[in-house]
Amino acid sequence: MASGMQAANLTLLRRLLLLVLLMFGFAWGLVPLYRVICEVTGLNRVVVADAMPGRDAAQVAARPVVLQLDAMVQPGLPWQVRPLQSRLQVKTGQFIQLQYELRNNSRQQVVGQAIPRYLPAEAAAYVKKLECFCLRQQLFQPGETRRFPVVLVIDRALPAAIDSITLSYSVFDVPQGEARP
Incomplete structure (x- = not known):
């Protein structure tokens, strides 16, 4: 019975670890995803509007x-x-x-x-x-x-x-x- 409990706890621990890794990956992926969404929708055009064409x-x-x-x-x-x-x-x-x-x-x-x-x-x-x-x-x-x-x-x-x-x-x-x- 104790080994069954250990196996269940180990399975639960693996699932929690997988969930933590998925949450970290999702949070890490939000920054590039946000940039793409802003670029496609034009939400970030404030930066572009101040740029002068042809001159830095x-x-x-x-x-x-x-x-x-x-x-x-x-x-x-x-x-x-x-x-x-x-x-x-x-x-x-x-x-x-x-x-x-x-x-x-x-x-x-x-x-x-x-x-x-x-x-x-x-x-x-x-x-x-x-x-x-x-x-x-x-x-x-x-x-x-x-x-x-x-x-x-x-x-x-x-x-x-x-x-x-x-x-x-x-x-x-x-x-x-x-x-x-």
């Missing part, structure tokens, strides 16, 4: 660029919008963090949307915004003031002819019925 950004040297900041408000809108810095000397490939201050000067709640504009216009293709208040509508209470970060990178593949970029935000009113939460 690591091979292009960083160079200085003057970044000028500006802001304007739709006429009649009771807002003040201003960059905390108006001019910066930056380098291509460098993470840049800026601050904009927005204030609602009215006595009522307002919703606004900022739209960026680049000068020269060709520079827009080389400015990659990672964080920006312009990506969503902003709700402000009466008299409220807030500061918003803008984080961006200027691609190293920026044409040599562009040595200065102006980033200007125009803020427009969003009627309350059209505002998105």
Whole structure:
């Protein structure tokens, strides 16, 4: 009877060991499987979208660029919008963090949307915004003031002819019925 129990325990141990090996193999195989699925479905195109065709950004040297900041408000809108810095000397490939201050000067709640504009216009293709208040509508209470970060990178593949970029935000009113939460 004892040898029958040992044989049953040995069989159970083998099955558990096989199960552990199968689980390890499945977990190990998920990484390449995930890569294939992302490649086929296009889920991983964020990496591809930042690549510039024909040029490897690591091979292009960083160079200085003057970044000028500006802001304007739709006429009649009771807002003040201003960059905390108006001019910066930056380098291509460098993470840049800026601050904009927005204030609602009215006595009522307002919703606004900022739209960026680049000068020269060709520079827009080389400015990659990672964080920006312009990506969503902003709700402000009466008299409220807030500061918003803008984080961006200027691609190293920026044409040599562009040595200065102006980033200007125009803020427009969003009627309350059209505002998105």
